[in-house]
Amino acid sequence: MGQVLRHEVLSVLLENSANFLSGEEISKRVGVSRAAIWKHIKELRNEGYEIEAKPRKGYRLIYRPDRVATEEIQNELSTKLFGQQIRYEPVAKSTQILAHQWARAGAPEGSLVIADEQQAGKGRLGRVWYSPPKTGIWMSLILRPPIPIQQASHLTLLASVGVSSAIINQTNLPIKIKWPNDLLLQGKKICGILTELRGDQDKIEYIVLGMGINVNQQSDHFPSELKEVATSLAVQGKQSYSRASLIAEVMKELEYYYLLYLEQGFEPIRNRWESLSDLIGKKITAKTPQAKVVGVAESLSSDGSLMVRSGKELITIYSADIDKE
């Protein structure tokens, strides 16, 4: 209850950050006593918010720490569906696990799980995703697309398109997509996407779209085994970015491409993906669970697999680690 009221006090301050608001006014809007308001202001300051207090004028928010809690994001959200329901955890084992539980319990499409820190973040192929506190975006979005399971990988590719577009809009950094859905900056990983799903022969029950974005890490934040392969927006852009604003932008772009996909099918997604990827037409090596394929990436097929020309053969790649020659 105290948590809920503190969020309301913060929301009132966020909406009015250009002006001072009297304690009486805040007390009226939130519906608790002025003494309680004062207690919540103190707690917000402990969380890192700077709140100016002037006699006879009241309170004004002058600095927000870079938090990814619900009220910070909802303040900037422009979507109809995605992110309208948020579950925020300061520390979670993995947002994927929480999102699966929520989806099975009936969470509506667009529900979003965010953690400030993950203790066992999940990456592709059973790998761990390094998810330290206060620096990155670790979140999982629940989708319920009315499509057959054969086309689930459309959503994987759509996700990489939506997240890339959002990052480019906010940072102007030259993001590239590596098949199927790693996002790279200067050849290093800036974002990983994990698409997990549950369904049956007739339909997808739900998809959990996991996204890990390295935002404000400094280069010495990365463990030594990741330094060569991972980077952050802050390292590349030489500035820090608001994680809450970026989450809101990701929701906007994902919703845009999702609705476009439901209306027009995979073709516009494929076109956008191909323009954001630097793979098509390049010579690549694909390490699949079965074999190593060397050839030229020719196209994305209609089910989202990668078609690779190797000599006279055209090989369909469903799952692989890809390296450009």
Place this chain on the structure above:
Amino acid sequence: MGQVLRHEVLSVLLENSANFLSGEEISKRVGVSRAAIWKHIKELRNEGYEIEAKPRKGYRLIYRPDRVATEEIQNELSTKLFGQQIRYEPVAKSTQILAHQWARAGAPEGSLVIADEQQAGKGRLGRVWYSPPKTGIWMSLILRPPIPIQQASHLTLLASVGVSSAIINQTNLPIKIKWPNDLLLQGKKICGILTELRGDQDKIEYIVLGMGINVNQQSDHFPSELKEVATSLAVQGKQSYSRASLIAEVMKELEYYYLLYLEQGFEPIRNRWESLSDLIGKKITAKTPQAKVVGVAESLSSDGSLMVRSGKELITIYSADIDKE
């Protein structure tokens, strides 16, 4: 513990049902006192087993009730993988739910959940599957095929081939497959198959293959709303069948086609499916979630979808209720 010992007593009796075994001999093999053996014999009689007892000769099993408990099935099992781990429940809400839990907890491939009765059996498209006690086979098999999610429907079709073959082997009844995987006798449903899965962009984590087979129901066992559309092996074959033997045969046939599929791919499965189905070449109506398609069923595509020729168009059907004209 009593349960486990009773199963051991039963196993010893099953293995030696041609001969009498002295109480002393049984007691030695199971490792408990002769008084305890006598107690278990009484309990087995309460469960419906008829056990002859003769002075100075001992005990002999002369009648087995039609049970689907673990020891009844393992006694007849000839597989290497499928059904080697069995979880049996006299009453379950749904074997699918139990199998999902077991799969997430790490159950090995081939693990099988069986219930004598389901209180909320699951069918396709969210429908209920009527699962009364003592008459049918309600079971869920856990698979972990190393294939991409785009090909998951291969397993749906494989399941219908394996179950049909097993029923034909045991009963000689003329089973037909209705796309994708209902099994029919004289146009009425004898078996439904529900394929549920969990996976990610790189692989299938697991598939739960749910099977409901109407075995020994008499025609007046079916609720009135099912009488027109459902039937049982007993009604059609005019005799009752051992459910445990049929389960063992289903495991054998499913394992055979599964290993064939992993070795040779979808082609042999498709051929067998087409010979067991009476759909290809027929005029059909397919009610999909989006539309009603009328046309001629032309073939199964390589991803398991049904290709229907409607005028000049060739339409891909992923999910539908199919009726022949």
